[in-house]
Amino acid sequence: MCAECSGGMKIQPIKIQVQGDPVFLKRRIIPYGLREAVHKTLNDLCVKGIIEPIQSSAWGTPIVTPLKSDGKTPRICGDYRLTLNSRLLKQTCTTVEVEDILNRLHVSKVFSKVDLKDAHLQILLDESLSILTTINTPFGLFIYNFLPFGLSCSPVIFQEVMNKVVSDLEGVEVYQDDLIVHGSNKVVHDQRLIALLRRLFEENITVNPNKCSFFVSSFEYLGYLVDGNGFRPDMKRLAPLTNAPSPKNLTELCSLVGALQYYSRFIPNFSCRANCLFNILTFKWSEEQESCIRSLLKFLQSDVVL
Template sequence: MLDGSTPKTGKIWKKVALEFTYNGRIMTHEFLVSPIGHHSAILGIKWLEKEQPDINWSSRQLSFPIPHSTSAYIAQEEEADDNPLEGIPAQYHDFAKVFGEEEFNKLPPHRSYDIEIELTEEGPLNSPLYSMTDAESVTLKQWLEDELKAGKIRPSKSPISSPVMFVPKKDGSRRLVVDYRKLNNRSKKNVYPLPRPNDLMSKLRGAKLFTKLDLRWGYNNVRVKEGDEWKTAFRTKYGLFKTLVMPFGLSGAPGAFQAMMNEVFQDLLDVSVIIYLDDILIFSRNPEDHESHVKEVLQRLMDMQLFCKGSKCEFHQTTVEYLGIIVSDKGFSLDKLKIQAVQEWPTPTTVKQVQSFLGFANFVRRFVANFSQIAHPLHNLVKKEVK
């Protein structure tokens, strides 16, 4: 054993390959099966030699260096369009403010939809800083300057704080996020429901014309309730800050955002518009009604000071992609990239990998005849009694 003693259960004769995530990286490692007290697992010398992590002995933390070729950028970063009205049909130019580049980077107003963070009594709330590369530090510093200038964050003296970190994206770049896990564990949960994609799609049957709007800034359109800003504090090597807008990473953010969108468009939902978080799709069964449907949505966005990125909006389309599904007046089909992802999925070799594949494949089940029968052997592989 680790202390030199002999295992009470006899020789260690079994090992197992487990997949786990650390510091945003998915890893697979072979572990020897043995009782080790209160620890779930121990990573030994072989793992350290293979992965070569950076070790901070004073804080007892591991981190992984990022290759110099890897880029880093900010999750909330938005770029203004050179010509905000380019591609916007002339009949909607009266709503130029919705697409204006001078509007979207302003601090949104307080509304009745502000997110409230209610803390429970137990559990820690502070976490140590995470290490960063030089490239990440430069990106972080620039982001702090931009957000301070926009008024979306302010210096803080909060007694609690969460660390910032960069996590990998599928394209190999890195995304800056605040690790709010400890705060989330001590916050009352927002149980406001998100709509089921299948239910949303069912409302589109018979629709002939579609317009899709790309809402800028997503969660940042919602303010943190006045007096709760100190709870959002995050620590960096450049100081302690709090955010005035709802940040990514809060467990209550999706529900709070959906509640706002549902309230704003309540009487239009399932009639001429469907909304999943910041994905807005306007639809019309009678093409002659479509212009009035679009104008009604744009008017409400303008009244609520919510803004769209014109270059990413699609107007008066007979076919449009929404939530990974191709929607048209002829029905629904699957995005080719989703089909390709299933076809090129690496062969699973662990229970976790089989579960991941089944979770993704479940997205396409409505397009595959006898899906349950086809997937049945894979479901058998993840049963507890299967070894």
Template sequence: MTSTNSELKPQANEVNAVIDKLTEHITNNQDRLDFLDILHQFRHTFDTSTATQAHVTIHHTIPTADARPTSVRPFYKTPQQREVLHKEVEKLLHDNVIRGSTSPWASPVILKKKPDGTYRFIVDFRRLNAVTKKDAYPQPTTEELLNRLAGHRFLTKLDLKSGYFQIPISEVDKEKTAFVTQDGLYEFNVLAQGLMNAPLTFQRVMNNLIATGRWNYVVAYLNDILIFSDSIKEHKKHVTEVLSILQKARFTVSPFKCIIAVEKVEFLSHIITVAGIEPSPDKIQAILDIPSPKTLT
């Protein structure tokens, strides 16, 4: 499953300006200069002008035992929908997210209309998922993550750019991800949303990546990496170490979603500070907006 939403991409010559903006809130001049140096040292991690695949030892696998391949014909699309689908496929091909396929597997594509009138591109992997062996790899709970982050003075949040699309799929399993349109058959080179075990593979990759500092000064959950420290000196060291790991593995982050060296951060619908944890205003408002019951039953 993928979305047609396009995120603003800074061109390579704009990365410096993006990095400057990430540090403009830091009031201490020396601390700001230090973080500028750190971010510039790992500037390639903030450059999303070109889609990249991470260099990791763990690839997503799709164990299907002796299940027979399943295939379907492409669902009917209106001329407008076909144009939308064609453009999305061309973009995915350009970014090396997918490639042409000769697979015996073929999942259908659904275009789900959004409130703004645009379409969400979805590959329906339900038939494939039904014959895929489930992974039991653990994911951290919200409670575990929030309790570990609370009480630390300095926080940094890094948001991986289209995180799934940076995780490779095992070469022998790529054909199982094939999807069909009126124009042809294609398969994913990288992790696709909607695949069984996809979140668990992503968590396994991230845990392996940050193994040294995990739970000590960094945690990862899906696209988000949170770095936490008790002093600004420690935080500079911790941010440097995490960015070094990401750049070495060729991961990229969404600079417009990153927050560097702050004392308050929103994560998993909560506000985290040195004083503790509290629900985010949006979460509180959502509760307040629930209509009052009109009957007692």
């Protein structure tokens, strides 16, 4: 369960249904300053058995290389939007409502957050599917042995797997790679935390201790600040909204309204108050819309706790 070793959950290898013909696209050029880091990351993934090189494939997906939170290490992601995603049959999963999770946390006083390392890459793929995940890089072709980032079905599959892993554990919430353990007091919390860690060990699920936090009275979670009194918007997450300039087009407006809707439970009569924003078909910003936006943001900056 350490951070250094590659995981491999004790579940049956995942099978994904695909329809349509293979697609092979040429590799993308990696910026010179990133080439060495990308090469090293690919080698590390090979050593861990997450990917392996192959000579040829009917499938080929170019990669994107966003940097991890350390700002140095590239994350290798196949750009499956261009190849495999449109050919995947839709996966279903029990819906996880953020509000339901937050409401269950409401009665607790002690919390721990457990981060799972490399999330999807701990789920073994069925051998017959690995060839479909072929990535085309400047350093050759590689296939995934584990569920890769970038597949549209990966978050759904991961959530469903983790739901089953913790389904019988009390006081454990799961949303993708973040597990929250909570209890009304330290004794209850500690019993639940031990039960979770034991389960993760039994299922060979790897934890990243550097991103875990234990025995806290408050924590940031899914855009909220949670403590024993309830939850409220995380002001650090709101700062980009409150400091942003007025929208200049419909795309920017839709993005802003979507963010406001996420926190709409903190805005009384949100639908009525935001009505003038929903009725814009042709973008034309006015004092009415500007006043509406500032009024909605003012509600979110209050000290209301749910």
